[in-house]
Amino acid sequence: MPNWFIIANPAAGGGLVKKVWPAIEAELQKLQIQYVSNFTIGPGHATTMVQEALTAGYRHIIAVGGDGTNHEVINGIMLQKNVPSAEVNYGLLPVGTGNDWIRTYGIPRDWREWLPQLFAAPSRLQDVGLASFWTGGQKSERFFTNVAGLCYDAFVVKTMADQQIKPSNRFVYLWWILKCLFRFQPTPCKISFDGQSIQESCYTINIGICKYSGGGMQFVPQAIPDDGLLGLTIARKIPKWDVILSTPRFYAGTIGGHPKVTLHQSKSVLVESTSEHPVYVEADGEFLGECPAEFTIVENAIRVIVPF
């Protein structure tokens, strides 16, 4: 049996994976990697495919795609019960659009640069977040590996998912977040964490295992992937002009310096709506549902391949 099981999402990167797949295969053959590969056939397929691969005996998994593919594969690893999740050696070849998860580890954004290193690189343990939330009148759960967001953050993800907008680059994405900003009203909510509770109208709330989301912005600059804690960023009601002027702070990782923003760390976070308005939830760029939502941490849950 080949060592490596590769899951490729042909739709990732706006179809880029499908386009570059022959070049990836040529490189794999040049490197003499023993592998079997499969394309996903639709949303959610990467989750079931990785479970089947682990049941079949594979322990070295590579995903080819972006943050959504990464999210689905991690959920597959976490949901199955056959193999301890931390025993699965997992690497991502980034051929997505935002590719935010890789930024925390300094994984090269160019797949051509990362591919030759990937099969010999070391691995390290990472924590995983577990979100419980409401969708379609039912309670549901999802693991996340990067950053979850509520309020405006999730409103942007929901609006783009509802309108089937898949931004092809950072500028299109920025245009959409600006458009959504003028439609969003900060939502009153209660945030309970670490023995304290805050009631505020919030612009955004972010919960991170890793630091980057939204195409290179640092919503949770204090997040450390293996410290057993969730990074929590609370941005209270901010005028829209201030949100726009503060955008460079997100890119620079200095949003904690804003007077209306506080940074925290906690083992768990509970967010509840305190008005009749829904407070939406997203994780790793995927829309999940609504509050009440609880976030907890699974320590050292996955083993990820990172550069030397």
Ligand SMILES: Nc1ncnc2c1ncn2[C@@H]1O[C@H](COP(=O)(O)OP(=O)(O)OP(=O)(O)O)[C@@H](O)[C@H]1O
């Ligand atoms: N065969 C497929 N056809 C269409 N969509 C698919 C298929 N397989 C998976 N998907 C969906 O494609 C979506 C996009 O994938 P992914 O997030 O990896 O790429 P991306 O959006 O380009 O990258 P990023 O999230 O880093 O910006 C995922 O939500 C996934 O569910």
